[in-house]
Amino acid sequence: MTSVRVRGIYATALTGLARSAGHSVVWASDPIRRRFDADFGEEPPAVDVSTTEDRLGVGIDGDPEGVVEVTETVAGVGRDALAWTDPAPRGAVFDAEVTDTVGGGALLDLGEREGYLPFDAAEGYVDTGDRFRVQVDDPEPPWSDARPELRTGVRTGGHLVSLDRGQSGPSADAGGERATELARTADLLDPDVPDGWGTHFRRPATDAGMDALGTALERAVAVADALDAALAEAPEDPAAGDLPRELATPLAGRWVRFGRESRFALDGRRRAVVPTMAGHHRIKAGHRAASTAVDFVEGVCGSAGVEEDDDSAGDAADGSFPFEATVRQFGPAEGDRVRIAHGKPDGRAFDLGRAEVTDLDPGGEVTLRRTMSGSGTYDGLGTRREPGDVAVTRVTEGRWWYPTVYRGEDGESKGTYVNVCTPVEVFPDAVSYVDLHVDVVRQPDGSVERVDDDELDAAEEAGDVPPDLAEKAREVASRLEEGL
Template identity: 25%
Template structure:
């Protein structure tokens, strides 16, 4: 059976190629994708959608459960160095639960192994039918529940408790189409306490199909509620939808650059720049236009654009640091810095950044006081799995080093970005080095965010750094280059890991 997938966003061309080659069908495609893959216009609604995360550092895969899980697992198998967060219970699954305790006006409900929280006060021991209102992504363990059950059809979804209301997907932007869908729904006057939500695929269907879809979904929804009444506690009466997130690293994006290049001229760094910096989009497009006109080759043009980016960085002098947590996939912005040096050779960008701290506190991990005016000299390389931070007092007295272990950083005109791998090595000025936060990396493994194979690689980097620092009597003399060479924490050395 063909699985129909809609792919949207800046990674769409590369992902469409990967999925097409593995027997998936691409539907509801953009004009560009249709042209690139010679896809015949069809009106098939998607079973699965793949789209960018808000911050564009990865993708979301959602849709009918079995089909979407297939797409998700395929992408995880094919793409190198990715991280994954999959909802622990299907999104919008409908489950019979039992109230086990009341906390601050909310009911904690046992769903048969997984617990959830409902924003109303019920009685302990009471049975209640609930909807999994938001995807339950690791490392979280408490599902957000609601009693507004959502049942999906192909073009519509019915939402219980919204009697007579009509919602149109925000992805349908044409005002005329929105009005027509509103009108159609209000003419249909459906039974019971259900409201209608038109899904983005509604634009693909004619009036008859839309009306039939709502009628069929209503039958299904009523049937589910009847089944739920009779269900025993912990029983799932509606499977709901798959929801999974895949985090991309610089390794993943380089791979996607090469996949896209097989379809049309693509510079190295294409996905990195498009995902990090809207100001670079036109430049990337123009560079690829030159490439398609055979004005120069891929290596030279990619290099030229990188050199241009470096010149730009030197002029800006200020760089932001986006630090993405491996556990929660949240993007944090660290204290920005000013660029002291930045250079480019053989595809590697190396830089030194000075960050001055404006407020008092404690240096994380080192557990030593941080005063106003203390500063950090941070070294990075786009080929390295570590960032080296050296902390100084405002008069230049060395306080300690913090070796942050992360995916090789990506860089644009205004920021650098990496996944923080939740394990670090620190060494205060007069103390022994130690590994910190390793329990967080362990948790990422037990939550299936990171594979066993990557876990061993990252853990190994930390252990090698620790061993190296134990032999090092002058931590403040340590350079990133020396560290990377000696602990084998570069992309080149780890290629065959």
């Protein structure tokens, strides 16, 4: 199968999942080695799996075939784990035009994504309309507000070794004798580095053996050869012709966003090798500071809140999740303002606005109030939207739907819209979920209608919504239609 390196808050669970699927986990951290009491290889990983900055999921990048295999394994953890292909993965090279400048950098149109080029990564003054040849240095998930970070140089990625186009000779993220040793290693390995490329040993290379370094160099050379071939076919002037222009994609990238049900399934995977409290990954995903608190609880109490026969997968774990303690420690609290973070099945996400928490029940129900601005009509309802209207939303942690009641300033009902979505998570600064298209509305006259089934059908056909998740959405919509 595939050699894979795993990092971040999901590392223990995903290490177990990857091993059970036949993948070879390499370069495991010391805690992972202790938990599994197993030998882990140190060959260069074909695929890297790392937790996203917002902790909602993971990025998977590396060898194209390996990325496909590992994504299938990771996304298979639960029906609300959704996966998307990155159109601008790490290492991809584009000719692109600056569309705008913002603080500290420029925005470039890459086609399906917009990239960010820091000013200090480009030579000279950068302005709107300028054209550059750029490479994706740090990709971003589709649901993030951040943009993939770009550079103007071309480099092969690698955990141990990279090659830099336009450089010469070896260099290393090390000093003294070790740097000299690595430089000699480059000569000994003799990997036939292409002309015009310099070898750079990364910090982990100082602990790697000759076999691992040799394999890493061979892979880097293969990528460099592919990049040279692709760039040889490209216009010499990156400003020539129609832009944007994708020139090379030597590596693949995919993103997996975990839903609440999947996080609890990952708890079960982790619990198989180390004590894991109820909601371990759910709590850690909500707040960066939560990791220390969760680790402390597990160090003192073990698998707190979990019965011996509780696998903590999906709804089975809801009763043991410490919602009240979690919100008391990390928020939100009554009076706080939170985002309604509305994810879409195609990977994008946007905020429906900020809402005030007006009531918070220890059992997981949270009431949110928004005052509307702007005019128009309410989607699905068709009733008039006017400034000063009030929207009251009631969400319940773990529920597959939530209602919003719209009223005018005079209190007159403008209808109720019930969103069907992946299980709601009440994080300290946001109510988070992925919308599943199909919804149910109740008009002011009491009539009930189910809407947007066609959008769910299209999303399922496009592969954005897995069949089992689509079926769950339809079941929820049917129950709501009957019950409203």
